[in-house]
Amino acid sequence: MNVQIRLFQALADPARLGIVETMKTGERAVGDIVERMNIHQSGVSRHLRILSEAGLVQMRPDGQKRLYSLRKEAFDQIDTWMAGYRRHWEKRLDRLGEALEGRHALRARHQEKS
Amino acid sequence: MNVQIRLFQALADPARLGIVETMKTGERAVGDIVERMNIHQSGVSRHLRILSEAGLVQMRPDGQKRLYSLRKEAFDQIDTWMAGYRRHWEKRLDRLGEALEGRHALRARHQEKS
């Protein structure tokens, strides 16, 4: 539960969300990101550190450049978090389905009242 | 793209993430949330407004109480956002799968180099 907070905090900044978007299709050097964003190099560097500490990106040196890319595991964690919520809607949908099919009709009608 | 930022910003605060968790299993009155969280009533109220403006929760008056609950649509939006990223990993996995099966072996080996 403490894990996701860092992920959400990392994604909660417009600049960082833009940086993430820049890496959508693959690795990007810091300089490429600086060009595309309207932020100074130092800022991009700091944002990348936050994204890195949140586990959202990884880095691979390439000569004097550093190539950043997204980490699938971070997205998996968000998925896992959301799955805990989806479950409840699915349960409700199941009950709705049963009601529509005429099964458990009494219980369904009873819940409608409360 | 501007939509998700609000969602992430709303979820980026520990108190709000806790409030969301409180509503995991269904509706909650403001007072119930105040009891469970260690924040003053005014703070909870303000957090609920932020969650509401982000589209994460909805409200339904019940006498003098107000019952808040999660909005499935918000989670759908996050899913949609993430789907755009998953697509790329799936493509890569497909290519990996092809390579492992020996199909398109030449192309796979070529990409390995670059």
Place this chain on the structure above:
DNA sequence: GAAATATATACACAATAAGATATATACATG
């Protein structure tokens, strides 16, 4: 090994946001 290129860090400043206290609004009940 000096200059150039690429990236990270330190620091100061401004803007934002969270928290508490006090107050306002809305509904319910006698």
Place this chain on the structure above:
DNA sequence: CATGTATATATCTTATTGTGTATATATTTC
């Protein structure tokens, strides 16, 4: 309609965070 209960808002204070400038570190090239 006065009182109590439930929630929202206004205001102040404090802490956090993003941004830019300047500087440090690392790598390549001549």
